[in-house]
Amino acid sequence: MAVPTNGSAPANVEEAVPAATISNAYKNWYRFSRNPTAVIGAVIVLIVIACALFAPWIAPYPEQVDNFVDFRARHLPPSWDHWFGTDNVGRDVLTRVIYGYRISLLLVVVVLGLSIPFGVMLGLMAGYFGGWVEIVIMRLTDIALAIPPLVMALAITAVLSPNLMNAMIAISVLWWTWHTRLIYSITRTLKTQEFVEAAEILGASKVHILFKELLPNCVSAISVKATLDAGFVILIGASLSFLGLGVQPPTPDLGTMVATGADYLPDRWWQSVMPGMAILFAILGFNLLGDGLRDMFDVEDVR
Amino acid sequence: MSETPLLEVSGLTKHFPIRGGVIQQRVGAVRAVNDVSFAIKKGEVFGLAGESGSGKSTIARMVVGLYRPTAGTVHFDGSDVSGLIGSRDYRKQVQMVFQNPGSSLNPRRTIAQSVAVPLIFHDYPKAKIADRVAELLEMVELPRSFAIRYPHELSGGQKQRVAIARALAVEPRLIVLDEPTSALDVSVQAKIIDLLAGLAGELGLTFLFISHDLSLMRNFCSRVGILYLGRLAETGPTVDVFGSPAHPYTQALIGAVPVVSDEEAALKPSIPALSGEIPSPSRIPKGCSFHTRCPFAFEPCRQTDPVFTVVGQGHEARCHLLEERTASAATVPVSPVERSAHP
Amino acid sequence: MSAPLLDVAGLSVDFATYGRQARVLDGVSLQVRAGPHAALVGETGCGKSVTLRAIMGILKSPPASIAAGSIGFDGADLLTMPARQRDGLKGTAMSMVFQDPMTALNPVFTIGDQLATIIKYADRRMGVRRDKQGRKQRVIEVLDQVRMPDPERIFGAYPIMLSGGMRQRILIAMALLNEPRLLIADEPGTALDVTTQAEILALLNDLVAARSLALLMITHNLGVVREMADYVYVMYAGTIVEHGPTEALFERPSHPYTQALIECVPKLSGTSTFKGIDGTIPDYVDPPVGCRFRPRCPYRHDACFERPPNVTVGANHVAACWLRQPAEEVA
Numbered sequence: 001m002a003v004p005t006n007g008s009a010p011a012n013v014e015e016a017v018p019a020a021t022i023s024n025a026y027k028n029w030y031r032f033s034r035n036p037t038a039v040i041g042a043v044i045v046l047i048v049i050a051c052a053l054f055a056p057w058i059a060p061y062p063e064q065v066d067n068f069v070d071f072r073a074r075h076l077p078p079s080w081d082h083w084f085g086t087d088n089v090g091r092d093v094l095t096r097v098i099y100g101y102r103i104s105l106l107l108v109v110v111v112l113g114l115s116i117p118f119g120v121m122l123g124l125m126a127g128y129f130g131g132w133v134e135i136v137i138m139r140l141t142d143i144a145l146a147i148p149p150l151v152m153a154l155a156i157t158a159v160l161s162p163n164l165m166n167a168m169i170a171i172s173v174l175w176w177t178w179h180t181r182l183i184y185s186i187t188r189t190l191k192t193q194e195f196v197e198a199a200e201i202l203g204a205s206k207v208h209i210l211f212k213e214l215l216p217n218c219v220s221a222i223s224v225k226a227t228l229d230a231g232f233v234i235l236i237g238a239s240l241s242f243l244g245l246g247v248q249p250p251t252p253d254l255g256t257m258v259a260t261g262a263d264y265l266p267d268r269w270w271q272s273v274m275p276g277m278a279i280l281f282a283i284l285g286f287n288l289l290g291d292g293l294r295d296m297f298d299v300e301d302v303r
Numbered sequence: 304m305s306e307t308p309l310l311e312v313s314g315l316t317k318h319f320p321i322r323g324g325v326i327q328q329r330v331g332a333v334r335a336v337n338d339v340s341f342a343i344k345k346g347e348v349f350g351l352a353g354e355s356g357s358g359k360s361t362i363a364r365m366v367v368g369l370y371r372p373t374a375g376t377v378h379f380d381g382s383d384v385s386g387l388i389g390s391r392d393y394r395k396q397v398q399m400v401f402q403n404p405g406s407s408l409n410p411r412r413t414i415a416q417s418v419a420v421p422l423i424f425h426d427y428p429k430a431k432i433a434d435r436v437a438e439l440l441e442m443v444e445l446p447r448s449f450a451i452r453y454p455h456e457l458s459g460g461q462k463q464r465v466a467i468a469r470a471l472a473v474e475p476r477l478i479v480l481d482e483p484t485s486a487l488d489v490s491v492q493a494k495i496i497d498l499l500a501g502l503a504g505e506l507g508l509t510f511l512f513i514s515h516d517l518s519l520m521r522n523f524c525s526r527v528g529i530l531y532l533g534r535l536a537e538t539g540p541t542v543d544v545f546g547s548p549a550h551p552y553t554q555a556l557i558g559a560v561p562v563v564s565d566e567e568a569a570l571k572p573s574i575p576a577l578s579g580e581i582p583s584p585s586r587i588p589k590g591c592s593f594h595t596r597c598p599f600a601f602e603p604c605r606q607t608d609p610v611f612t613v614v615g616q617g618h619e620a621r622c623h624l625l626e627e628r629t630a631s632a633a634t635v636p637v638s639p640v641e642r643s644a645h646p
Numbered sequence: 647m648s649a650p651l652l653d654v655a656g657l658s659v660d661f662a663t664y665g666r667q668a669r670v671l672d673g674v675s676l677q678v679r680a681g682p683h684a685a686l687v688g689e690t691g692c693g694k695s696v697t698l699r700a701i702m703g704i705l706k707s708p709p710a711s712i713a714a715g716s717i718g719f720d721g722a723d724l725l726t727m728p729a730r731q732r733d734g735l736k737g738t739a740m741s742m743v744f745q746d747p748m749t750a751l752n753p754v755f756t757i758g759d760q761l762a763t764i765i766k767y768a769d770r771r772m773g774v775r776r777d778k779q780g781r782k783q784r785v786i787e788v789l790d791q792v793r794m795p796d797p798e799r800i801f802g803a804y805p806i807m808l809s810g811g812m813r814q815r816i817l818i819a820m821a822l823l824n825e826p827r828l829l830i831a832d833e834p835g836t837a838l839d840v841t842t843q844a845e846i847l848a849l850l851n852d853l854v855a856a857r858s859l860a861l862l863m864i865t866h867n868l869g870v871v872r873e874m875a876d877y878v879y880v881m882y883a884g885t886i887v888e889h890g891p892t893e894a895l896f897e898r899p900s901h902p903y904t905q906a907l908i909e910c911v912p913k914l915s916g917t918s919t920f921k922g923i924d925g926t927i928p929d930y931v932d933p934p935v936g937c938r939f940r941p942r943c944p945y946r947h948d949a950c951f952e953r954p955p956n957v958t959v960g961a962n963h964v965a966a967c968w969l970r971q972p973a974e975e976v977a
Contacts, residue, residue, distance in 0.1 A: 024455060030664045194407035195417075201367050202421035202469065203394045216411035354839035355810075458926050459690075488689040488866065489910040494922035515839070518869075518912035522920070545916070559844040560914055561869025563896055567914040576848070577841045580809045 031296045038292020044285025045227075052101040059095040066250040075268050085270035087261065093270060096252040097278045103253045104282060107168055107237040108230045114172040116226060119179025120218065124210050126180065127187025138184065144177040150236060157245040167246040171236055175229070182225055186218050220297035228290035231283035238279050254279050307381040308342035309509045310366065310397075310477055315339045315375035317361050317533075321585060333585045335361040337533045338375070343477070348503065348510040350524030350541070352517055352556070356584050358533035359513045360402075363481045366511060367399045380476075395425060398470035402482035404462035408454040414440070414465050415450035421472040439468040443498060460491035464498065471502070479511045484519070496523055517560050518567075521545050526617070529553045532592040533584055539618030548572055549612075549620035551597050574598065591623060599624060650677035650718070651828055651860040652701065652740075657715035659696055659884075661930070662708055668930035669713070670696050672884045672938070678828065678860045683851075685863040685871045685892075688881035689907075691927050694864050697881070698832060701862075702742055703732055719828070738768050741826040743850075745833040747813035751805040757816055758801035761785040761823060768824040784823065792819045793849060811842040818850060828860045834874075836867055847874055868911050872896055877962075880904045883928055883938040890963030900957075900965035903939045937968070945969055 032038055056062045060083075064070075070090035078085045084093035126137035153170035160166040190196060191214070199213050234254075240246035241255025249256055254275045261272030316338055321331040336358040343349040353359045364370045366377070368389035376385045379396060387393050398421075401407035408417050418436045427435060437447045443464040454462055463483060470478055480499070484492035500523070502508060514520055520527055521541060528538040529552065537550040548554045554572040562568050575598045582588055588595050594604035603609075603623045612625040659671040671693050678684045688694045699705045701717055703724065717724040719740065724732055744750035752760060762781040769776050776784075782801065789797035792815040805813060814835065821829055834850055835843035851874060854861045865871060871878055872892060879889040880901065888901040899905045906923045925942040934940050936951040943950065949968040957970040 024453065027664060194401040194403055195409040197364075197369055198399070198401060198407050198466070198469070199409075199420055200369065201394060201399050203391055203424040203473070204420050205424065208420070208424070212412070212416075213409050217409070219411070354841065460926075489868070489912075490689060490907060490923040492912075492922075493910040493918075493920040497920040497922060500920070516912065517840075518914045518918075521914055521916045522912050522918040542916070545914070555841055557914070559840040561840075561843075561847075561867060561873045562914050563868050563872050563908055563911050564913070564915075570914055576844055578845075580811045580842055581839065 028296050032292060035292050035295060037288045038295065041285050041288025041290070041292055044281060045289050048101050048282045048285060049105065051098045052105040055099050055102055059092075059098045061092040061095045064091040064095050065099050065252055075264070075271075077268075078270055078274075084274040085268075087257070087271050088264065093257070093274050096257060097254065097275055099252040100254040100257060100275060100278065101282065103164065103247055103251065104234045104237060104279075107164070107171070108233045110168045111171045111175055111233050111237075112226055112229060114168075115175035116179055116222065119176030120183050120215070120222060122176070123180040123183025124187055124214055124218075127184045128191055128206075128210060128214060134184075137180065141177045141180045141184075144174055145181070147174060149174045150239060153236065153240055154243070154245060157240060162240075162245040162248065164247045164251070167237060167240050170240070171233060175233070178229070179222070179225065182221060183218050186221055187214055190214055190217055220293075224290055224294045224297060227286055227293055231286035231290070234279060234282055234286070306344060308378075309345045309380055310511070311342040311378040312362075312366070313340040313376050313378075315362065315365060315377070316373045317358070317365060317370060318373045331585055333583075334587055335533050335584050336365070336372075337587075339528075339530070339533070339535055340375075341528050341535065341538060343509055343511060345476075345509055346503070346507060347525045348512055348523055350512045350514060350520040350527040351530055352514055352520050352527055353530030354515055354556075354581055356532060356581050357530035358584070359515075359530050360481055361533075362530075363399065363479045363511065363513050366477075367397055367479050368393060391425070395473045396475055397477045397479065398473065398475040399479040399481060400463070400466050400470050400483045403486050404459050404466055405454075405486070407466050408462055410454050412453075413450065414452050414454070414457075417454075418450075418465065418469045418472060421469060425473050435472070439472055440465075442471060442502065443468045458491075459487050460495060463487065463491075463495055467495075467498070467502070471506070474506075475508075477509045477511065479513070481513045482515070483512075485514065485516065492519070499523075517545075517557055518562070529556065532581065532587055534592060535621065536593065537618075537620040539615060539620075543615050543618045545570075547615070549614040549618070549625060550593075550622050551599050551624075552593050553620070555596075555598075591621075603627075648679050648681070649721070650679050651720055652676075652678040652862065653716075653718035654697070654701065655716050655718065657697070657700060657717065658713040659693075659700055659705065660711050660713045662711070663931065666931045669933065670710075670884050670930050671700070672933075673715070674881070674884070674886055675715075676862075676879050676886065676889070678862045680827070680858050680860045682876035683854065683861045683863065683874055684877045684879065685865060685875035686879045686881055687865055687868060687871050689866055689927070692881045693884040694866075694881050695832075696884075698742075698830060698864050701830065702740070703736060734771050737764065737826075738772065738824040739826055740828040740830070741821040741824065743821045743829065743831040743834060744817050746837055747810050747817055748837070750817055751813060753805050755804075756801070757789075757803050757805065757808075758782065758785055761788070761816075761820060764820060764823050785819075788819045788822050789816075791822065791853065792816075794819070810838055811846060814838060814842075814846050815849070818846075818853065822853065822857075825857075826859065828862070829854060831861065831863045833865050833867075834863055835870065836865065843870075850874070868908060880907070883933065884930065885938055885966065887939060887967070888963075888965040890960060890965075894960050894963045898960065898963075900959045900963070900970055901939075901967045902943045902945050902969070904965075937966075 051058060068091055073086050073090035074088055076082055076086040082092050082094065084097060087093055122137050126134045149171065152174050153167065156170035156173065157166050196209060196213055199209050237246060238255030241253045242259045247253035247256055257275035258272045261275065264271050315336055317336040318332040318334050320329045321333060322328065323330040339362060351359045351362060361370060365372050376383060377388060378384065384393055415436050418439055419432050422432050422435055436450055440447055440449055445461060445464050484495050487495065503510060512524055524541050526539065527541050527544050529536045529550065531552050537544060537553045544553060545557060548557055551574065554574045555577045558571045558574050577596045579596050582595060590606050591604040591609050594600040597604065609621045609623045609626055611619040611621050612629055613619050614625060654674060654676045657671055657674045658669060661668045661670050674697055676686065686694050686697060700712065712725060719735065762785055765781045765784055786797045786801060789800055794800050794815055831850065835846045838846060847870065863875060875892050878892050878895050879886050882903045888895065888904045895904065896908065899908055910922060912918045923942055928934055928938060928941065937954045940946045940950040954966045954968050956964050956966050958972050959965050959970050
């Protein structure tokens with residue numbers, strides 16, 4: 001029944017030039033590498049990840065991370081010895097910031113690791129099966145989306161005891177909804193494509209269609225979303241710690257450091273501003289990278 | 304004629320509900336296919352031609368089991384499979400090649416992965432799958448090396464060959480071709496049609512060929528059915544339907560085809576150009592659904608739906624002019640063009 | 647013969663693609679005059695759309711850049727004239743019928759709004775004073791000319807309320823609003839059903855004839871070309887391989903590509919052979935040396951490694967092929 005629209009000549013060079021000679025990976029890399037903000041984002045994210053992975057080797061004073069007190073060296077302003085200064089018990093702020101990235105990234109990995117598979121799975125099912133499956137999943141998602149994540153996390157950590165584990169659970173409880181929404185909308189479009197109908201006719205199982213046909217087509221959108229998410233998770237984690245509901249001292253956490261350092265503002269600004277800048281730096285990196293990936297993959301559904 | 308047809312559909316009907324309002328209640332229906340019957344003999348190419356809204360793709364999707372018919376029966380090789388459409392056994396017998404080679408292959412899967420899908424799900428021995436994929440690619444005249452490529456690295460024609468290879472994987476007996484070449488250039492189309500014709504002979508395949516391209520149909524199909532608004536207007540051997548079209552719609556359709564030689568132009572029936580456009584399948588005109596555009600419409604056309612009149616060997620058309628004709632004299636059928644001179 | 651209104655000469659266009667340079671048009675020349683309908687025909691990726699964009703001045707640069715040639719319009723070169731002057735011609739002296747009736751209209755504005763806006767901007771550029779009522783009058787007049795039933799009602803209608811054929815008429819009306827001298831039709835009618843297509847083509851024919859416009863059709867459909875055009879340019883891989891009067895070109899195609907292409911079209915007479923053309927369109931980054939059709943040509947020989955000459959094979963009939971001998975004494 002579809003109106004044939006054959007024979008439209010190439011509107012751009014991608015169609016004019018046979019694609020066979022240029023791989024998709026190369027095209028993606030070409031687009032990415034010519035997008036300066038994306039490259040900056042990627043560099044920042046790599047720095048943050050390197051800090052987290054190699055903290056003991058990078059940090060100037062690894063012994064000063066947690067239970068270390070040196071009252072002679074407390075409240076030292078930034079200097080050659082202590083680039084970010086020292087805190088109220090004499091610990092090197094730079095060292096603690098570098099270790100702090102470990103906590104932040106752990107939070108990101110656990111939260112996204114829990115919520116993405118769950119959210120994606122529900123989104124795929126709602127989009128592909130439709131009917132009551134769709135109604136149940138999507139209404140549930142709507143309800144969950146109506147709850148502000150920070151408020152929910154505050155409630156959960158307040159009820160349970162405040163620690164890193166509970167903070168991660170609290171954030172994950174609502175995080176999947178965004179992925180369900182995203183994957184649902186992509187799947188709805190994909191399922192009308194002929195390759196899905198073809199798989200049905202060829203006798204493929206529902207599991208095959210969900211995970212082998214539909215899921216691979218969602219991967220670029222998920223990776224963009226996950227990258228953008230990372231920044232938000234870091235921010236929410238830091239907010240919880242700032243409020244004393246997340247990671248507890250003396251564990252080096254960026255949010256906690258900002259909170260503790262805030263007592264000494266404005267004179268001893270480095271104690272809160274430096275960790276604050278570190279949070280900003282990481283979030284900026286993930287957001288720039290996420291936007292860059294979005295342009296590169298040309299996905300539109302992602303917020 | 305005594306031979307059992309490979310596929311026989313009778314009274315095939317599909318209505319899609321139109322929903323609206325607060326509780327998404329049914330407010331109407333798109334009557335996409337209405338009471339369509341035809342039979343396809345083993346080894347033949349049966350063509351269904353029609354313009355947009357004719358229901359040709361809906362019929363294709365019902366035959367392969369993507370849509371469940373609202374009414375009607377489907378017999379495959381003599382047995383009633385109406386309830387079995389969509390089952391594994393049926394899918395092994397009937398396959399489909401889609402219109403758009405760009406979207407019928409998953410962009411994220413290699414050619415080999417796509418072609419292997421039917422093999423995996425029809426219990427083909429795992430160890431032999433790679434060989435079978437290579438063999439299938441060879442059958443559609445593609446190099447084995449294409450197995451590791453992705454669809455975007457292939458041209459439209461090559462993608463359509465892959466889609467054909469995939470449909471052949473389970474050794475079906477009937478392949479539904481839903482406008483398999485309409486998205487391709489004519490030079491590529493010729494190659495694909497040539498390939499399909501070759502495969503049909505080699506493997507003893509039967510085709511249900513869906514198209515809007517009448518010239519293509521004239522060359523590829525042994526019998527054709529002309530659809531208008533979800534109903535068959537005319538059906539018969541290709542040579543007869545094109546040589547002496549009986550239904551005014553068929554005449555107009557053939558008459559409107561742009562051709563590339565005087566020889567062909569001479570074959571076109573001379574009939575006044577149709578006015579207006581095809582009505583929406585959600586508002587099918589009463590009586591003969593074609594009467595709103597038919598240059599020969601007279602009173603009965605607005606009142607009652609015509610029935611099929613036999614106009615030749617296996618050649619039937621659904622038109623009041625023909626009914627009248629056969630009622631008055633059971634002689635050789637005359638086309639409505641001549642008939643219209645003295646209604 | 648009158649001087650051509652549109653005179654494209656030796657036009658070459660390069661595209662920068664992932665760090666590489668592709669010559670997508672290579673020395674394209676074509677002429678369009680008022681009166682005889684010209685058609686540019688070719689398959690997907692042959693460069694006909696790039697040609698159209700270059701003429702209309704809507705090529706995106708980068709990645710596109712014009713490497714050589716000129717586009718003459720009424721004696722002036724569009725490529726060298728000031729941008730302002732060229733913009734003044736777009737949509738007025740030269741206008742275009744868009745291909746897709748489903749997407750070329752903005753769904754949130756009425757037909758009347760969209761057409762009146764086009765007049766408004768053209769008036770502003772041309773310094774014409776016309777009030778709202780005047781614009782509406784003009785829109786209704788043109789809607790009537792494209793045989794729209796009840797133009798007053800259509801004026802207030804939204805695109806969604808109209809059928810494909812009606813929208814195609816709106817697109818034609820749109821192109822005629824500002825009384826163009828050159829009309830470029832991109833794949834006219836090919837998105838429509840054949841019975842509707844026939845009606846639209848007949849309409850276009852009448853409108854162009856009544857105004858003695860210069861018409862250039864861009865299409866892949868050889869049947870449409872034969873029915874509509876008087877003069878045909880056949881394009882392959884960014885080059886014009888053959889051009890000639892329609893009848894001569896279909897009766898005596900002289901370039902192997904034209905011959906093969908006509909051969910490929912399914913025949914209503916049921917005599918098609920389905921030989922097709924071997925191979926695919928070449929990579930524009932590294933096109934074949936000499937004749938670009940050489941790798942796919944059944945008659946290729948050593949000479950084809952040189953760029954083929956334009957051989958006059960009949961009256962106004964030229965083929966770019968080494969096989970052809972110049973016709974004796976052309977009338």
